[in-house]
Amino acid sequence: MHSLYIEHRPLNGKTLLSWDLAHHIYIRGVQGRIAVVADKPTTLLADTRKQWLKIMRHVQRERSSTLSSGRIKGLDEQLAWMQSLTFSAKPPDDTLEADITFATAENFVRVPPECSVVYITYSFEKEKLHMLTSWMPKSGRVIIYE
Numbered sequence: 001m002h003s004l005y006i007e008h009r010p011l012n013g014k015t016l017l018s019w020d021l022a023h024h025i026y027i028r029g030v031q032g033r034i035a036v037v038a039d040k041p042t043t044l045l046a047d048t049r050k051q052w053l054k055i056m057r058h059v060q061r062e063r064s065s066t067l068s069s070g071r072i073k074g075l076d077e078q079l080a081w082m083q084s085l086t087f088s089a090k091p092p093d094d095t096l097e098a099d100i101t102f103a104t105a106e107n108f109v110r111v112p113p114e115c116s117v118v119y120i121t122y123s124f125e126k127e128k129l130h131m132l133t134s135w136m137p138k139s140g141r142v143i144i145y146e
Contacts, residue, residue, distance in 0.1 A: 018047035
């Protein structure tokens with residue numbers, strides 16, 4: 001994991017993983033494709049997507065309550081970006097097809113994700129972690145949930 005930015009995010013038991021994932025993606029914005037390494041990808045995808053839709057509704061409410069034309073334009077662009085993101089729990093065959101792909105470490109070891117951000121949501125062998133981050137760009141970001 002040479003030249004990658006590593007961030008550790010603790011979950012204190014009060015915050016849901018799906019809530020934190022959705023808000024972290026929203027706040028940071030997408031810097032390209034995202035891989036989420038999960039032990040139960042379909043479940044985490046469904047939960048995260050629900051949280052994503054809640055954030056979208058919040059942005060829509062904010063947009064409808066503002067009078068500033070500049071702010072409305074910015075929120076419209078933000079909503080368009082949020083609506084255009086694609087989520088998938090299908091293990092990658094060759095490359096990541098969706099903007100945000102949820103899969104197990106084993107799936108990503110077989111086909112290393114070429115993406116700028118990887119979220120690690122469960123613990124597994126360090127060798128697998130090095131293998132799945134091997135195709136990331138030098139400025140890539142690895143977020144590890146503890």
